[in-house]
Amino acid sequence: MFETLTQRLEQIFTNLRRRGKLTEQDVDAVMREVRLALLEADVHYSVVKDFVSRVRERAVGAEVSRALNPAQQVIKIVHEELIKTLGEPQWLNLTGPKPRALMLVGLQGSGKTTAAAKLARLLRSQGERVLLVAADPYRPAAVKQLQTLGEKVGVPVYYEEKVAPPLLCAKAYEHAQKGGYSVIIMDTAGRSQLDDALMAELKAITDKVSPADILLVVDSMIGQEALHVAQGFRQAVNLTGLIMTKMDGDSRGGAAISIRSVTGVPIKFLGTGEGIDALEVYDPSRLASRILG
Numbered sequence: 001m002f003e004t005l006t007q008r009l010e011q012i013f014t015n016l017r018r019r020g021k022l023t024e025q026d027v028d029a030v031m032r033e034v035r036l037a038l039l040e041a042d043v044h045y046s047v048v049k050d051f052v053s054r055v056r057e058r059a060v061g062a063e064v065s066r067a068l069n070p071a072q073q074v075i076k077i078v079h080e081e082l083i084k085t086l087g088e089p090q091w092l093n094l095t096g097p098k099p100r101a102l103m104l105v106g107l108q109g110s111g112k113t114t115a116a117a118k119l120a121r122l123l124r125s126q127g128e129r130v131l132l133v134a135a136d137p138y139r140p141a142a143v144k145q146l147q148t149l150g151e152k153v154g155v156p157v158y159y160e161e162k163v164a165p166p167l168l169c170a171k172a173y174e175h176a177q178k179g180g181y182s183v184i185i186m187d188t189a190g191r192s193q194l195d196d197a198l199m200a201e202l203k204a205i206t207d208k209v210s211p212a213d214i215l216l217v218v219d220s221m222i223g224q225e226a227l228h229v230a231q232g233f234r235q236a237v238n239l240t241g242l243i244m245t246k247m248d249g250d251s252r253g254g255a256a257i258s259i260r261s262v263t264g265v266p267i268k269f270l271g272t273g274e275g276i277d278a279l280e281v282y283d284p285s286r287l288a289s290r291i292l293g
């Protein structure tokens with residue numbers, strides 16, 4: 001595992017026991033470590049550059065508080081700036097005419113189907129009447145997987161064979177309306193890479209159903225590539241939230257900052273395991289601490 005930023009900065013500051021203000025040289029040495037830590041956490045280099053210059057500006061000449069040593073002081077500034085960049089939590093857009101349609105999009109293997117079931121479970125526990133929609137007819141295994149997960153969380157799954165996803169979603173919505181459901185969660189098809197046919201299909205679904213939320217599911221293990229993926233999906237559909245999955249792995253999830261800061265799409269949930277309850281509601285301070293290690 002990586003050495004934490006705090007440990008690194010404490011080493012740098014071991015010999016800098018002066019009080020008063022941080023000098024520009026102190027800050028230079030420290031900023032190198034901050035930059036490295038963010039790159040190791042998979043924050044995109046273009047985002048790191050801007051971020052570091054903001055932190056530098058605040059850190060140069062910052063009064064060193066009596067309560068904190070210089071390393072802690074810089075960490076505090078980095079942490080505060082990270083929280084600012086990560087953005088305020090925003091809940092799902094669940095108010096308005098029912099049923100609300102949530103749409104999950106993402107590359108194959110990103111954790112979409114799992115996230116759909118996790119979300120269904122969470123919303124059900126909050127008293128919503130949830131219907132899952134298997135809108136990935138190209139992979140029978142994906143439909144089966146959602147059905148199995150749906151059973152596990154006690155949420156029905158809508159599916160019809162040989163019906164194209166836009167029509168399938170429209171029918172599912174109608175079914176939900178008639179059945180008194182309050183939320184439908186559409187698990188859409190993924191591809192191994194960004195492709196035009198997939199984007200056209202996603203767009204066609206949104207034309208039919210007008211989702212209240214379109215959540216992009218991104219595997220945090222893909223690192224710097226995550227920003228490119230988010231930009232690709234954003235060109236096709238109006239993303240309203242991000243779910244970063246596999247945050248229980250080695251990745252620190254810095255890609256979430258890149259996506260948030262470049263695209264403005266708010267982070268909404270983190271997937272933290274294969275289990276059906278391993279879904280965390282996004283909390284900026286907790287995520288900032290994790291990214292810093």
Ligand code: GDP
Pocket residue numbers: 106107108109110111112113114115145190245246247248249270271272273274278
């Ligand atoms: P999809 O192709 O996007 O629908 O992806 P799946 O939901 O099928 O997930 C792909 C694999 O990733 C499965 O083996 C899941 O169990 C696993 N997975 C999904 N989310 C997480 C997570 O947050 N943590 C871990 N460790 N594994 C996950």
